[in-house]
Amino acid sequence: MILGIETSCDETAAAVVTDDGRVLSSIVSSQAELHARYGGVVPEVASRRHLDLVAPVVREALESAGTSLDRIERVAVTQGPGLVGALLVGLSAAKALAWARRLPLVPMDHLEGHVATLYLGRDPLEPPFLCLLASGGHTLLLAVSEHGRSERLGTTLDDAAGEAFDKGARLLGLGYPGGAAIDRIAREGDPAAFQFPVARVAGLDFSFSGLKTALLYAVRELGEEEAERRKADLAASYQRAIVRALTQRVREASLVTGLDRLAVVGGVAANSALRSALPDARFAPLDLCTDNAAMIASGARYVDALPYPRYLALDAYASLA
Ligand code: KG4
Ligand code: ZN
Numbered sequence: 001m002i003l004g005i006e007t008s009c010d011e012t013a014a015a016v017v018t019d020d021g022r023v024l025s026s027i028v029s030s031q032a033e034l035h036a037r038y039g040g041v042v043p044e045v046a047s048r049r050h051l052d053l054v055a056p057v058v059r060e061a062l063e064s065a066g067t068s069l070d071r072i073e074r075v076a077v078t079q080g081p082g083l084v085g086a087l088l089v090g091l092s093a094a095k096a097l098a099w100a101r102r103l104p105l106v107p108m109d110h111l112e113g114h115v116a117t118l119y120l121g122r123d124p125l126e127p128p129f130l131c132l133l134a135s136g137g138h139t140l141l142l143a144v145s146e147h148g149r150s151e152r153l154g155t156t157l158d159d160a161a162g163e164a165f166d167k168g169a170r171l172l173g174l175g176y177p178g179g180a181a182i183d184r185i186a187r188e189g190d191p192a193a194f195q196f197p198v199a200r201v202a203g204l205d206f207s208f209s210g211l212k213t214a215l216l217y218a219v220r221e222l223g224e225e226e227a228e229r230r231k232a233d234l235a236a237s238y239q240r241a242i243v244r245a246l247t248q249r250v251r252e253a254s255l256v257t258g259l260d261r262l263a264v265v266g267g268v269a270a271n272s273a274l275r276s277a278l279p280d281a282r283f284a285p286l287d288l289c290t291d292n293a294a295m296i297a298s299g300a301r302y303v304d305a306l307p308y309p310r311y312l313a314l315d316a317y318a319s320l321a
Helices: 032-036 043-064 084-101 110-119 161-171 179-186 209-222 224-229 231-257 272-277 294-302
Strands: 002-006 011-017 023-030 074-080 105-109 129-134 139-146 149-155 262-265
Touching: 002 043, 002 084, 002 294, 011 043, 011 294, 023 043, 032 043, 043 084, 074 084, 074 110, 074 294, 084 105, 105 110, 105 294, 110 129, 110 139, 110 262, 110 294, 129 231, 139 231, 149 231, 161 179, 161 209, 161 231, 179 231, 179 272, 209 224, 209 231, 224 231, 231 262, 231 272
Parallel strands: 002 074, 074 105, 129 262
Antiparallel strands: 002 011, 011 023, 129 139, 139 149
C-alpha cells in the first residue's frame, strides 16, 4: 500500500492506493472558501492552512482505507511544481512519516500525477496515448509513451485553461474558483450568442489571454445590467471558445503524432462541454480531475523510490523544469 500526500496549491490531500491501482481512500480538504474572498490563492495563507490540515487529513485517509501506518509500504509526495511554501508542508510531513517508519519515499511530479489518474481503477489506460492536461496552473499537450514518461508537445503561452475559466468567472461575478460555476450556468445559455475568438498561435501551443479581454469588452459594452441579464449566454459562449481552442489543438496533435487514443486530465477535465466535445477521449474520473493525492500515489508506482534515509535533504521545486 502506498500513502500519497499532495499540498501543491490549495488542496490538502492524502490517499491510500494499492500497488495494483485500487483507491482505498482519497481525502481532499479544499481551502477554496478560505481564498475566495481574495479572488485567488494567497500562498502564505495556503501554507499555514496546510500545516493545520495535513496531519488530520493523513489520519483520515488511513482510517477510511481501514488501515494504519504499520501497513504502509511507501510514502509518495508531490515535490513540484506548485507553491513552494505549500509544497514544503506536504514534503516535510511525508519525510517525517517515512523517516519514522524507515520507509522509502517517492518524490512525485504533480503533472505526472495528473496523468497517472488514468492508471487507476479496474480499466486503466495503457500508454501510448495523447494527453491533454488542463488545470488552473497548466495547459499541456503530452505524448505519453510509457508510464511516467511523456514528451511535451505544446503548452500555454499565457494563461492556463483553468485560469481562463477562473478569470472569466470573476468578470461574470461568479466567484472563485469559477470553472465549475461557468460550467453550471452555461447550461442555461446559448453558446452561439457571442462570438469570442479562438487564438491562433504557431505549433501546438495555446493562448487564452485574448479571450479573457474579449469577454471583458463584451461585458463593458453590454453594461452592468444587461451583462447580468445575459450572464448565461456570456458564460456559454466563453466556455465554447475555450473548449474549441482545446479540442482543435488536441485534434491537430493527434494528426501530427499519429496517436489516436486521447485522454484528458486536470481540473478542466471536469467540464461537461469539453467532455461532450471529445466523446472518444478517456477523461479522468470526475472526483479525480481536480487536485488529489490518489493520483500522486498512483504515479509513484512507476517511479523509483528513494530508500530511507536518502530523501531527508529533498527540496520542493516551484516551476516546470
Ligand atoms: O487540477 P486543479 O485542481 O489545479 C491545478 O493543478 O491547477 O484544477 C483547478 C482548475 C480551476 O481553474 C477550476 O476553475 C477548474 O480547474 N475547473 C473547471 C471545472 N471544474 C474545475 N473548469 C471548467 N469546468 C469545470 N467543471
Ligand atoms: Zn493540479
